[in-house]
Amino acid sequence: xxxxxxxxxxxxxxxxxxxxxxxxxxxxxxxxxxxxxxxxxxxxxxxxxxxxxxxxxxxxxxxxxxxxxxxxxxxxxxxxxxxxxxxxxxxxxxxxxxxxxxxxxxxxxxxxxxxxxxxxxxxxxxxxxxxxxxxxxxxxxxxxxxxxxxxxxxxxxxxxxxxxxxxxxxxxxxxxxxxxxxxxxxxxxxxxxxxxxxxxxxxxxxxxxxxxxxxxxxxxxxxxxxxxxxxxxxxxxxxxxxxxxxxxxxxxxxxxxxxxxxxxxxxxxxxxxxxxxxxxxxxxxxxxxxxxxxxxxxxxxxxxxxxxxxxxxxxxxxxxxxxxxxxxxxxxxxxxxxxxxxxxxxxxxxxxxxxxxxxxxxxxxxxxxxxxxxxxxxxxxxxxxxxxxxxxxxxxxxxxxxxxxxxxxxxxxxxxxxxxxxxxxxxxxxxxxxxxxxxxxxxxxxxxxxx
Numbered sequence: 001x002x003x004x005x006x007x008x009x010x011x012x013x014x015x016x017x018x019x020x021x022x023x024x025x026x027x028x029x030x031x032x033x034x035x036x037x038x039x040x041x042x043x044x045x046x047x048x049x050x051x052x053x054x055x056x057x058x059x060x061x062x063x064x065x066x067x068x069x070x071x072x073x074x075x076x077x078x079x080x081x082x083x084x085x086x087x088x089x090x091x092x093x094x095x096x097x098x099x100x101x102x103x104x105x106x107x108x109x110x111x112x113x114x115x116x117x118x119x120x121x122x123x124x125x126x127x128x129x130x131x132x133x134x135x136x137x138x139x140x141x142x143x144x145x146x147x148x149x150x151x152x153x154x155x156x157x158x159x160x161x162x163x164x165x166x167x168x169x170x171x172x173x174x175x176x177x178x179x180x181x182x183x184x185x186x187x188x189x190x191x192x193x194x195x196x197x198x199x200x201x202x203x204x205x206x207x208x209x210x211x212x213x214x215x216x217x218x219x220x221x222x223x224x225x226x227x228x229x230x231x232x233x234x235x236x237x238x239x240x241x242x243x244x245x246x247x248x249x250x251x252x253x254x255x256x257x258x259x260x261x262x263x264x265x266x267x268x269x270x271x272x273x274x275x276x277x278x279x280x281x282x283x284x285x286x287x288x289x290x291x292x293x294x295x296x297x298x299x300x301x302x303x304x305x306x307x308x309x310x311x312x313x314x315x316x317x318x319x320x321x322x323x324x325x326x327x328x329x330x331x332x333x334x335x336x337x338x339x340x341x342x343x344x345x346x347x348x349x350x351x352x353x354x355x356x357x358x359x360x361x362x363x364x365x366x367x368x369x370x371x372x373x374x375x376x377x378x379x380x381x382x383x384x385x386x387x388x389x390x391x392x393x394x395x396x397x398x399x400x401x402x403x404x405x406x407x408x409x410x411x412x413x414x415x416x417x418x419x420x421x422x423x424x425x426x427x428x429x430x431x432x433x434x435x436x437x438x439x440x441x442x443x444x445x446x447x448x449x450x451x
Contacts, residue, residue: 053078059089115149115156123149127162134270134304136174136370142166157196157203164190164206171213171408175370179408183210201230205237212244213408215437220244235265239274246281247412249439254278269295273304281416285312303332310341311382314389315419319345330377334369337377347390354390362387362395366403366410381410385419393423404432412436421446 046059060072073092077084115121127145130138143166149159167186171179186206193203208223224244227237242257258275265271272295279288289312292305299305310325326341346352365371366380378386380403387396400420404411414420415433423429424440425447433440 057089059092114158115153117153117156120149120152120156120159123152124156124159124162127166131162131166131169132268132270134169134173136170136176139166139170139173140176143170155196157193157200160189160193160196161200161202161206164188164193164203168206168209173370175367179406183213183407186210199230201227201234201237204230205234205240208244209240212240212247215412217244217248217437233264235261235268235271238264239268239271242278243274246278246416247438249416249441251278251281251416251441255282267295267298269299269302269305273302273308276305276308277413280308280312281413281418283418285315288312289316301332303329306332307377307379307382311385314348314386319348326377334372334374334377336371336373336375337369340375340377344386344390355392358387358390358392358395361390362392362399366399366406367408379410381413381417384414385417388419388422393426396420397423397426397428401428401432404435412438415440416442418442425450 044059044061046057048058049056055075055077057075057077058072059075061070062068063070071092073089075088115124123145127142127149130142130145133139143163146159146162146166149162150156153159164186167182167189170177171182177185187210190203190206190210193200197203204223204227208220208227211217211220211223221244224237224241227234228241231237238257238261242254242261244254245251245257246254255275255278258271258278261268261271262275272291276288276291279285279291289309292308292312295302295305296309306325307329310322310329313319313322313325323341323345326344327338330337330340343352343357347354347357361376361378361383364374364376364383366383368374368376369378369380384396384400384403387393387399400411400414403409403414411432415436415438420429421442424442430440430443433443
């Protein structure tokens, strides 16, 4: 299935080492080095060529230590035989490994998440490729593809799961729908998927994401543990569990989950960026910057990581580098914010009116980065940190309180940043933490002795 994802329009080679629950997307020349670094014993390498309704799939099993080919095969088939090819390749590899192929998430009561319609399957794969980009336009296009997939096959559980995953995150990248509406749709499609296949991990993951955003963290924890039990190699599940643990105040546990997600999918952009945020929450700004810089080396226009680099440079006092990063984010995400980096750095250097700039920022909605005329490209959960840098703790508290009143405001992320330390002991801050039903992991360090 990993190899066949290429048919969804992704041009890069796909590699999977199922024996170690590890998947990697990258160039063939990178495979042995990555595999050895992660102590993978065997690597499945493959390529796909498509012409008309014909496809040629080449698969080979490689010993990661020696680089020797243990097995290889070429399959020339019509696209209508894709599902048979999957089984054929899986069984051939199983024979080469001398193991029996057993599904880790067998459908219950004979129900299946798959489809017999290649068109629906192809649309699903294309949608998932777009889902991984975490861009508003791509996510809406993914929704359209998933809708077409379930229109072709109304019993296609995986198609509904794709819709649930898309809507579970859409409110974080687009304001076309009210945030609450995106969560309602995510829940509905996840329930449809599970009605068709109760063992589908993607649908449970979407439900866990919804529960987390609704501050139902205990429910989210049970659901996410279910996802990981069903599919331990699901990088998104470990990424989202990391976010869940972070918003519960377990920052070390969050980092461990993000590290596992990164091991499972080293080239997943959003996994790397969330990993960087976990490091920032622990005050490890230089490490967070390095984490994102590794990602930007192969995805130079991935703006969330550029934004994290900007925030770390600000905290480290590298204002020129911060300005450059903020200008790059604006150019990619919101050109109306083209002057934001210059204005912010000028104010921090004493060449601008800090109070006026902070007052303008404090009045922005938490999701103003979506507004093409807002002049802002900074994430809402980072804005209180910016206001603290500008020397306006009162405005930071105002913004923090307002953000906490909005579903999807991510105020629970803001709690975890060390930049909030100067106002952490304030009754207003403590009241918001209580409202968010979370634990402030920095409170004892900062506030003991001040009460």
